[in-house]
Amino acid sequence: MNRTVTVGLDGSRESRAAAEWAAREARLLGVPLKLVHVWEPVPEPIAQAPLLGAETHQHWTKRIPREAAEGLRLRHPGLDVTTEQASGRPSEVLADAAKDAELLVLGSRGLSGIGGFMVGSVGLAVVAHTERPVVLVRADEMAADEHEMDPAGIPSAATPFRPVVLGLDIESPDAELVEFAFAAASRRNTSLRVVHGWNPPPYYAYGLAADLELHGELARRETSALTEALRPWREKHPNVEVTEESPYGTPGNHLVDASREASLVVVGRRIRRNPFGAHIGPVTHAVLHHSTAPVAVVPHH
Structure with a gap:
């Protein structure tokens, strides 16, 4: 190639x-x-x-x-x-x-x-x-759109890049997707903001409405799982500053919000061999239609 x-x-x-x-x-x-x-x-x-x-x-x-x-x-x-x-x-x-x-x-x-x-x-x-x-x-x-504000409060190509944002599903974190995001942040000499939105299983939904302790436990579990999923890439790319976020709610909405302060948003798409239909998941579809930053879609198995 x-x-x-x-x-x-x-x-x-x-x-x-x-x-x-x-x-x-x-x-x-x-x-x-x-x-x-x-x-x-x-x-x-x-x-x-x-x-x-x-x-x-x-x-x-x-x-x-x-x-x-x-x-x-x-x-x-x-x-x-x-x-x-x-x-x-x-x-x-x-x-x-x-x-x-x-x-x-x-x-x-x-x-x-x-x-x-x-x-x-x-x-x-x-x-x-x-x-x-x-x-x-x-x-x-514009090139300036991908950069931080200058002292006058105006985006400028002379200022550092805004962070790269990665939307990550920790249940099946794909190596190609994560590597793409880390590499993109590295060559921009900027940070990587990893966003993992989550919703509880259906059988937890009712309990969460009344049990803040249960909600806190699930949130800590998701945060810990995200940290573990990223550990190998943090070690491989020690020059990339990483921030991790595991907010409760629809992942697509959180990524669209994060795009407003991003130089690039990176999302994945699972490869399917069926020739019929557009195989784009709901999170990627939402980000493609509503992100305010360029969006990279990385296909993976």
């Missing part, structure tokens, strides 16, 4: 924001950046129309990746940027492109007024069917 950061590009605001994020990540990783421009063939009668003729179509399909690559090279001197053009269904082409990438980066529309994402069908399909990490980036995402 060639180690590259690959980004899906279609000329939209969201794909341009994704390309900028991908360029920054490629520099952090020390790998090349590949821009993949996908166009869907149009029906023959439409393709023959004067405004959509072969020459016009060819002009636009070449211009978008060329101009994007030129701009990225200027803004990121020394970064190796290549382009690739492909035709077909975007979700299929991009999922295929991800196979040879360190990670795939896609853009998503921001939800006007409340932040977060509006993940389209292409993005969901790619996330659901690729076995490589996929990062979703909001339209208008």
Whole structure:
């Protein structure tokens, strides 16, 4: 596998924001950046129309990746940027492109007024069917958005990165997911905030409403289990400061709240071989649609 950061590009605001994020990540990783421009063939009668003729179509399909690559090279001197053009269904082409990438980066529309994402069908399909990490980036995402406030109270690319947030299910903590989050925090020289939201088993629910001692015992148990699950990675990455949180309640809600102070949110997706349907769990689905920071979805078994 060639180690590259690959980004899906279609000329939209969201794909341009994704390309900028991908360029920054490629520099952090020390790998090349590949821009993949996908166009869907149009029906023959439409393709023959004067405004959509072969020459016009060819002009636009070449211009978008060329101009994007030129701009990225200027803004990121020394970064190796290549382009690739492909035709077909975007979700299929991009999922295929991800196979040879360190990670795939896609853009998503921001939800006007409340932040977060509006993940389209292409993005969901790619996330659901690729076995490589996929990062979703909001339209208008800026480098400064990932950094702490400066003394004037304004985010600045000159200040340290905000923490990386990891959503972790301690019942089955996957090594690839945890390693991805620790590595992301390490190369940003920032802390890792691990969030494990939990709900009690159904048979505890009634008792919890009236028994604060029982609630406290369950909370201590969850906190201790999270500490044990992270111990091997704390030892492997001693340079990464880790904070652990085991709040009671819906995990997706806690991660969306944490995203407001994050440079990146990392969540997992269990790989299923059934070809039908979008295999994205409810927590990851909630984070994809409502996070205010870029979201990395790491598939695992």
